[in-house]
Amino acid sequence: xxxxxxxxxxxxxxxxxxxxxxxxxxxxxxxxxxxxxxxxxxxxxxxxxxxxxxxxxxxxxxxxxxxxxxxxxxxxxxxxxxxxxxxxxxxxxxxxxxxxxxxxxxxxxxxxxxxxxxxxxxxxxxxxxxxxxxxxxxxxxxxxxxxxxxxxxxxxxxxxxxxxxxxxxxxxxxxxxxxxxxxxxxxxxxxxxxxxxxxxxxxxxxxxxxxxxxxxxxxxxxxxxxxxxxxxxxxxxxxxxxxxxxxxxxxxxxxxxxxxxxxxxxxxxxxxxxxxxxxxxxxxxxxxxxxxxxxxxxxxxxxxx
Ligand SMILES: [Zn+2]
Numbered sequence: 001x002x003x004x005x006x007x008x009x010x011x012x013x014x015x016x017x018x019x020x021x022x023x024x025x026x027x028x029x030x031x032x033x034x035x036x037x038x039x040x041x042x043x044x045x046x047x048x049x050x051x052x053x054x055x056x057x058x059x060x061x062x063x064x065x066x067x068x069x070x071x072x073x074x075x076x077x078x079x080x081x082x083x084x085x086x087x088x089x090x091x092x093x094x095x096x097x098x099x100x101x102x103x104x105x106x107x108x109x110x111x112x113x114x115x116x117x118x119x120x121x122x123x124x125x126x127x128x129x130x131x132x133x134x135x136x137x138x139x140x141x142x143x144x145x146x147x148x149x150x151x152x153x154x155x156x157x158x159x160x161x162x163x164x165x166x167x168x169x170x171x172x173x174x175x176x177x178x179x180x181x182x183x184x185x186x187x188x189x190x191x192x193x194x195x196x197x198x199x200x201x202x203x204x205x206x207x208x209x210x211x212x213x214x215x216x217x218x219x220x221x222x223x224x225x226x227x228x229x230x231x232x233x234x235x236x237x238x239x240x241x242x243x244x245x246x247x248x249x250x251x252x253x254x255x256x257x258x259x260x261x262x263x264x265x266x267x268x269x270x271x272x273x274x275x276x277x278x279x280x281x282x283x284x285x286x287x288x289x290x291x292x293x294x295x296x297x298x299x300x301x302x303x304x305x
């Protein structure tokens with residue numbers, strides 16, 4: 001067999017491979033998002049132009065995530081780091097971040113997105129000493145208000161454009177599209193939730209003040225005495241009493257919380273436990289940020305009607 005004479009066909013294999021493999025200068029933007037809600041927004045803005053790593057899983061407790069093997073290498077290689085801020089991730093993100101030694105994602109650099117910038121925190125405290133264990137500087141769960149999420153999407157688009165100017169127009173267009181979808185959706189969500197303002201729900205943890213404020217809802221009885229503090233028998237007696245007084249028929253529970261305890265409290269009030277999540281993927285049929293809010297709105301309305 002004449003090997004030399006047969007090499008011509010190799011060109012047909014190699015040439016397309018060269019055309020479609022990105023050259024080193026065109027490598028994708030490496031993005032790390034701390035939590036799945038931010039990861040979903042990064043995907044909306046970056047689409048196929050980014051390589052995305054999301055550190056936390058949808059079922060994790062976002063206040064305390066153990067360092068996994070991929071944290072330090074992902075942070076070391078990142079062009080962009082997106083975090084919630086407001087001290088939600090500080091306790092678990094700081095150690096791997098220090099080990100990663102990556103100046104591109106230092107605070108103040110275009111590669112660092114602090115989603116909490118410009119967000120007015122609810123339950124704001126001025127010093128860490130006054131805050132609760134899980135919310136040392138105020139309530140950090142602002143992403144579940146879709147208007148805040150659209151704002152954060154804009155920060156992300158700006159950071160991507162600054163760190164990867166070649167694709168700036170694409171990031172901007174994707175942000176505008178996301179913003180338009182959310183604006184239209186908010187009107188629909190409001191319509192579903194209107195006239196439910198006098199109905200209260202309880203929650204395991206104080207995760208929903210921004211969601212409740214956006215849609216004028218009442219989620220104001222919590223199984224935890226303070227965010228991050230485990231429920232005590234005395235506090236739970238109070239919870240049962242408040243649920244009776246306010247005719248509360250549902251307790252919102254997230255994947256990482258003690259569902260059996262919530263079920264016990266619910267039973268003593270003829271109420272039910274409702275699976276809620278701050279993160280896409282934490283409850284069924286939520287593969288994106290928008291589908292997550294769709295589900296939360298639907299479940300809230302079903303629970304109080
Ligand atoms: Zn919290």
